[in-house]
Amino acid sequence: MKMMKRLGSVLVVVLLLAACTTTLRVASDFDKEGNFKSYKTYNFYDKGLEKLAVNGLDKKRMMAAVDAEMLAKGFTKADKPDLFVNLIVVKRERTDVYANGFGGPWGWRGGWGWGWGPGWGGGMYNVDRYEEGTFIIDFLDPKTKMHVWHGRGSGFNLDNFKNREERIAVGVKEILAQYPPQSN
Template structure:
């Protein structure tokens, strides 16, 4: 029975952690812009300088954006028709998980202020997971008009987790840029 409790507790914690690891994406754009005029890109240097990541992750993030832009048919150029600005914002996050697996004992049952309880939810150990949750922002700027014309973001990236970090960056960028160009989404 103790093994069953341990396995159930581990399953619950893993399930809770994986359920919270998905990236939440959104985008916004200027509806008056003709997106077909943008064929080339490069990075906005001033924005890249301010990205709050270590140099290894900064290069990974830029490589992920380049791979996705190239896959969409854009060409990196010295005099691009659009600039890619990257921003990474982090905030402290605390998740509290209860295994939810109780046992026989007083409380939580029937009657006024508890009573005799049975197997059920409540009780069991509580786990606390503290980490930095990141938001990756990708903006497209028109260097000639000096305007922002597309904004995409992905929230929920665990910046403290080093496990498969490069793969998660690529996946996150792919999910964010799946919303570009917006006209392609409207056509579907």
């Protein structure tokens, strides 16, 4: 019986950790009157790149990922493009607390105070603090100077450096998968 409880506790911890692995939550919006078939060329919006709040390595990775996706969609990079691509990263502090469910034979005893024996064990908690980022990719029409498409992916752990290049590429791909928009 004790073994089943422990296995159950371990299973709960594994499921909680699996459920809490960060995946991007993507969404997009667009100009309902935009003619997206007319856009064939792109380039990055220089003023936006100057303000991009990430390190130089991540800026390079994001630009390379956007280049790869735009080329895959049939776009050509040009000096005088049909679309400007503006990149933005918004950061916020995130704290996740996980209860592992492991208690011991100690803890608060109803009406009897602290002690040993069966009761409500204290358990242990893991606290994970990190910066969470939201990647925003905007498409701007240089002729009208207006936004025509806005995509974002939120939930990127900016403090995790493991497989960072691949994670950025996958994140950009997930965001740009929503372009061109499907009109109703």
